[in-house]
Amino acid sequence: MKKVLVGLGVIIIFIAYSLWVRHEQPKVGTVASTVSPTTNGLPSATNNNGSSTTPPPPTSSGSYKNGTFTGDSADASYGNIQVAAIISGGKLVDVTVLQYPNSHDTSVAINQQALPMLKQEAIQAQDPNNIQIISGATFTSQAFIQSLTTALNKAQSA
Amino acid sequence: MKQTRLIMGMPITVEVVGDASTHDFKAVFNYFRAVDHRYSTYKPASEISRINTGQLGAAWSDEMAHVLELCEETKRDTNGYFDIRRGNTLDPSGLVKGWSISNAAVLLRKRGHRSFYIEAGGDIQTEGKNEDGEPWRVGIRNPFQIDEVVKIIQLSGSAVATSGTYIRGEHIYNPHDGYKPATAIASLSVVGPSIYDADRFATAAFAMGRQGIHFIESLPDLEGYMIDTEGMATMTSYFDRYIA
Numbered sequence: 101m102k103k104v105l106v107g108l109g110v111i112i113i114f115i116a117y118s119l120w121v122r123h124e125q126p127k128v129g130t131v132a133s134t135v136s137p138t139t140n141g142l143p144s145a146t147n148n149n150g151s152s153t154t155p156p157p158p159t160s161s162g163s164y165k166n167g168t169f170t171g172d173s174a175d176a177s178y179g180n181i182q183v184a185a186i187i188s189g190g191k192l193v194d195v196t197v198l199q200y201p202n203s204h205d206t207s208v209a210i211n212q213q214a215l216p217m218l219k220q221e222a223i224q225a226q227d228p229n230n231i232q233i234i235s236g237a238t239f240t241s242q243a244f245i246q247s248l249t250t251a252l253n254k255a256q257s258a
Numbered sequence: 259m260k261q262t263r264l265i266m267g268m269p270i271t272v273e274v275v276g277d278a279s280t281h282d283f284k285a286v287f288n289y290f291r292a293v294d295h296r297y298s299t300y301k302p303a304s305e306i307s308r309i310n311t312g313q314l315g316a317a318w319s320d321e322m323a324h325v326l327e328l329c330e331e332t333k334r335d336t337n338g339y340f341d342i343r344r345g346n347t348l349d350p351s352g353l354v355k356g357w358s359i360s361n362a363a364v365l366l367r368k369r370g371h372r373s374f375y376i377e378a379g380g381d382i383q384t385e386g387k388n389e390d391g392e393p394w395r396v397g398i399r400n401p402f403q404i405d406e407v408v409k410i411i412q413l414s415g416s417a418v419a420t421s422g423t424y425i426r427g428e429h430i431y432n433p434h435d436g437y438k439p440a441t442a443i444a445s446l447s448v449v450g451p452s453i454y455d456a457d458r459f460a461t462a463a464f465a466m467g468r469q470g471i472h473f474i475e476s477l478p479d480l481e482g483y484m485i486d487t488e489g490m491a492t493m494t495s496y497f498d499r500y501i502a
Contacts, residue, residue, distance in 0.1 A: 175344065217495040218471060223408040223485055228397060231410060232273070232388055235447055236380040236399030237422035 164190050164255040171251030185251035192252070263287045266294040266355070268379035274366065275373035275389050282369050286362050286376065293358040296322065299349050310347040329353050336462035336473075356419060356457025359383050363453070381419040383453040395502055401444035401485055408491070409447075409483060410502040417453035421446050421464035422485075443486045446470055449500050450480040 164187040173182040186193055260273040261283045272286050296319070298304045305322055308314040318326075329350050332340045342350045355378060362376050363383045373386030375394055384394040393414035397407030401422050411418065422445025448460035459480055463470030471492050474482035481497040 175349070218475065218492050219495075219498070220490055220492050223400065223489050223491050225400065225403075225406050226397065226408060226410050228407055231395045231397040231407065233271075233375055233377050233382050233384075233394060234380065234397045234399050234407060235377075235382055235418045235420045236401075236404070237420050237445060 164192065164252065166190065167255070169251045169254040171247035171249070171254075174247040174250075181247055183247045183251060185248060185255055187255050192255075259283070261287075263290075265290045266298065266378070267300070270376070270378040272362075272366075272376050273374060274371050275386065276371070278371065278374075282366065282371065285365060285369065289362050289365060290358060290378070293354060297325070297350060297354045299347075299351065306348065306350065325350055325354065325357065328357065332458045332462070336459070339465045340458060340462040352461045353458050355379065355381055356454045359417075359457070360452055360454040381417075381453055381457050382413070383417040384413040385415055387414060398447050398483060399445070402489065408485070411449065411500040412502045413449070413500065416449060416451050416500075417456045418447055418449045419453060419457035419460040420448075421460040443468060443470065443484050445485045446474075447483045448474055448480055449482070449497065455480060 164185075166187050166189070168184050168186050170184045171182060259278045260271065262269050262271040264270075265287060270287065270290055272283055274282060294304075295301070296305045299306055299310070301307060302311075305314065305319060309318065309322070326342075326348065329340070329342045329348075332353060333342075340352065342348050342352065359376050359378050359381060360383060363374075363385060366374055366376070367385065371385070373388070375382055375384040380399070382394075382396060384396075388394050393412035396411050396413055396418055398409040398411065398418075398420065400406040400408045422443070443464065446460055446464045448456040448463065450456045450459075459474065459477060460482075463473045463482065466473055468484075468486065471482050471484040471494065474480050475494045481494045481500065483494075483497055484492045486492070
């Protein structure tokens with residue numbers, strides 16, 4: 101029962117974190133450290149919403165020890181994900197991705213002739229009305245939750 | 259009629275247009291449960307777990323042997339990028355999802371249905387038309403803002419699978435180079451006639467990073483929509499045929 105509650109807590113924290121992340125936009129060229137909310141936006145989607153509101157503080161039971169806690173590496177099917185939880189004031193304030201599945205030893209033969217045919221565009225939020233189904237990835241977020249769970253367990257028992 | 263169940267650790271949704279009975283839905287969901295029972299690496303009693311712990315010896319089921327052969331074939335097709343080996347263990351889940359959706363679609367067709375979709379964890383096989391008699395409209399999720407869609411495609415008898423991550427990609431640790439700025443992609447959606455191909459090639463192409471979209475371009479019948487960590491999308495030559 102306790103495990104279930106802890107698991108539930110982690111899922112709630114993850115959802116809260118996801119909501120908080122929504123207000124941030126990707127920034128490129130930074131080196132690894134903690135992630136802080138940024139106001140420079142994506143070329144489209146987020147700007148269209150004009151969302152410049154302050155991110156809500158992530159909810160948490162506030163029972164964690166302060167510090168940075170590294171989670172276990174979790175399998176995301178095509179590589180591993182590992183995150184660190186940053187706890188401040190007893191709360192989860194940030195999550196840093198330490199390991200991310202984007203490397204591979206094998207080289208791949210690429211049809212370079214295809215290159216000029218590819219088209220580019222900045223992503224842009226679409227009217228979600230009249231959509232029946234949504235396609236998106238899931239398993240990375242499962243691995244993310246798994247790694248974050250172990251990080252938070254460490255923060256709790258520290 | 260539409261139903262959703264949580265199986266294989268993810269929500270699976272089936273919608274059937276026209277007359278459908280609860281037995282149709284039961285058949286599909288029970289099929290996914292059986293797949294989970296055999297292939298889940300999280301279940302110690304599953305066949306794949308017993309293979310990995312050596313309990314099963316060589317007494318694999320014919321179906322398992324077939325699936326592992328499909329994995330080997332996919333590894334060859336993707337220049338080694340699709341690999342189910344993790345150290346000494348096997349994890350075919352990267353193939354089983356698309357393969358099982360594809361089989362579930364066959365199951366519904368055999369039960370007489372011609373207009374439906376099956377969606378498992380964001381991977382979708384469509385058949386026929388929606389209840390308005392139009393192609394199914396599918397949104398591709400914004401990898402940076404999960405409640406938003408950034409592209410709408412129309413599918414009728416085709417499939418889409420998306421590989422990616424909904425965490426920010428700017429802090430990437432590469433075991434070979436250490437920390438470095440992002441060069442990776444946030445999500446890659448692959449569209450094609452069958453979810454089996456769309457899923458396995460989306461998984462492999464995502465692991466290739468930015469080169470993945472070129473790999474999809476090189477494959478006949480498959481089109482791709484890649485979103486990089488800067489919010490730029492790159493699409494293959496004929497992806498626009500699917501854009502709503």
